[in-house]
Amino acid sequence: MMTKLDEKLEPTLDAVIRRNAGEPEFHQAVREVLESLGRVIAKNPQYADDALIERICEPERQIIFRVPWVDDQGRVQVNRGFRVQFNSALGPYKGGMRFHPSVNIGIVKFLGFEQTFKNALTGLPIGGGKGGADFNPKGRSDAEVMRFCQSFMTEMARHIGVYTDVPAGDIGVGAREIGFLFGQYKRLTNRYEAGALTGKGLLYGGLRARTEATGYGATYFVQRMLQTRGRDFEGMHCVVSGSGNVAIYTIEKILSFGGAVVACSDSSGYVVDENGIDLALLKEIKEVRRQRISEYANLRGKGARFITGGSIWDVPCDVAMPSATQNELSGKDAVTLIKNGVIAVGEGANMPSTPEAIDAFQSADILFAPSKAANAGGVATSALEMQQNASRDSWSFEKTETRLAQIMHNIHDHCAETAEEYGVPGDYVMGANIAGFIRVAEAMHAFGVI
Numbered sequence: 255m256m257t258k259l260d261e262k263l264e265p266t267l268d269a270v271i272r273r274n275a276g277e278p279e280f281h282q283a284v285r286e287v288l289e290s291l292g293r294v295i296a297k298n299p300q301y302a303d304d305a306l307i308e309r310i311c312e313p314e315r316q317i318i319f320r321v322p323w324v325d326d327q328g329r330v331q332v333n334r335g336f337r338v339q340f341n342s343a344l345g346p347y348k349g350g351m352r353f354h355p356s357v358n359i360g361i362v363k364f365l366g367f368e369q370t371f372k373n374a375l376t377g378l379p380i381g382g383g384k385g386g387a388d389f390n391p392k393g394r395s396d397a398e399v400m401r402f403c404q405s406f407m408t409e410m411a412r413h414i415g416v417y418t419d420v421p422a423g424d425i426g427v428g429a430r431e432i433g434f435l436f437g438q439y440k441r442l443t444n445r446y447e448a449g450a451l452t453g454k455g456l457l458y459g460g461l462r463a464r465t466e467a468t469g470y471g472a473t474y475f476v477q478r479m480l481q482t483r484g485r486d487f488e489g490m491h492c493v494v495s496g497s498g499n500v501a502i503y504t505i506e507k508i509l510s511f512g513g514a515v516v517a518c519s520d521s522s523g524y525v526v527d528e529n530g531i532d533l534a535l536l537k538e539i540k541e542v543r544r545q546r547i548s549e550y551a552n553l554r555g556k557g558a559r560f561i562t563g564g565s566i567w568d569v570p571c572d573v574a575m576p577s578a579t580q581n582e583l584s585g586k587d588a589v590t591l592i593k594n595g596v597i598a599v600g601e602g603a604n605m606p607s608t609p610e611a612i613d614a615f616q617s618a619d620i621l622f623a624p625s626k627a628a629n630a631g632g633v634a635t636s637a638l639e640m641q642q643n644a645s646r647d648s649w650s651f652e653k654t655e656t657r658l659a660q661i662m663h664n665i666h667d668h669c670a671e672t673a674e675e676y677g678v679p680g681d682y683v684m685g686a687n688i689a690g691f692i693r694v695a696e697a698m699h700a701f702g703v704i
């Protein structure tokens with residue numbers, strides 16, 4: 255791939271790669287942001303002063319800890335827990351926790367780095383952080399998940415708090431896990447500090463529409479992006495990868511906008527449903543029964559097929575919304591989608607498209623919404639949950655959804671205007687990276703060297 259990195263920033267990237275050896279996802283995330291900054295420092299050279307960019311690439315604090323717990327057979331298990339407190343220039347660290355066997359410090363660092371700019375784009379007072387553990391919740395009983403969460407929080411509690419760091423969910427961490435984590439936090443601190451975690455259940459400080467927010471937000475963003483070309487979701491055939499929280503509520507919003515969703519997936523394979531995905535059935539299988547996606551095809555019957563091997567991106571569609579995990583959409587997948595006539599791609603997961611895929615979409619003039627802009631609705635709504643908790647209030651679903659729609663439209667317009675201002679109209683990757691960077695950089699500049 256031809257490098258797009260300004261030569262002034264090469265030593266910065268080299269230092270990041272040297273200092274964070276063996277962390278390819280983090281290198282990938284940093285490279286993409288640095289590639290966007292050449293135009294920024296040409297216009298505003300002060301941002302390259304005082305090692306500002308180098309400081310932004312170095313997390314403020316990285317915490318790694320042992321998580322011992324006892325399984326249902328009475329055996330002691332040991333996992334590794336992480337919290338990377340990346341940047342607190344704009345507010346307390348904010349970002350989810352991921353429980354998945356693939357979690358390591360490089361993954362958490364890439365997610366924390368992305369989160370910093372994403373959170374800046376929301377315009378709300380939140381810094382960036384991310385955490386998690388290499389724990390696999392699949393196949394574990396509720397009691398095992400509870401014991402794991404309690405042990406995890408026993409260490410995490412000393413590092414978080416409403417003015418310090420506010421974790422939430424991500425892959426493998428939903429309402430059940432947040433309940434166990436919040437219960438343990440409350441017990442350890444002897445304080446009902448609801449705003450110290452977000453994504454909580456509605457009975458104990460959670461916000462209506464937080465569950466839906468990431469998927470709804472991504473769909474609002476893509477809707478706005480389609481409108482720039484005089485299109486909308488009405489009648490569009492869509493493919494949404496994944497079948498977790500982000501995918502399910504992306505599908506729900508696409509359907510409400512008049513689109514059809516023809517395929518979704520999980521880590522075991524994908525289903526194609528000629529009649530359009532039956533959302534109630536999908537929710538039942540994934541949210542209630544916690545079963546594999548193959549079960550969807552079994553129960554749905556005629557018109558639905560489960561496919562293992564191959565790629566969900568082989569399914570022809572007008573709009574693709576990768577909503578599973580990082581690097582799930584390769585350069586080859588992008589070429590297939592383009593050949594099949596895709597007109598827009600919106601990233602619901604964090605960094606789901608490889609750099610080669612993004613290049614392919616942009617060279618073909620496909621509308622492309624990068625994750626740090628398109629999926630910011632989840633964390634933005636977490637910041638609204640913090641507001642609700644601070645005011646000891648209880649917001650309606652409509653109030654939150656109206657704010658969410660507004661925020662997503664603002665993020666869209668801000669990215670589009672920034673891209674235009676920096677001479678790359680229609681490039682939402684550059685627009686998001688530059689707009690997010692400038693907010694963080696301005697605040698850090700004001701603080702002096704810290």
Ligand code: GLU
Pocket residue numbers: 348349350351420421422423424425452604629630632633634636
């Ligand atoms: N994990 C989500 C994200 O990637 C949400 C984080 C939050 O709500 O703090 O943005």
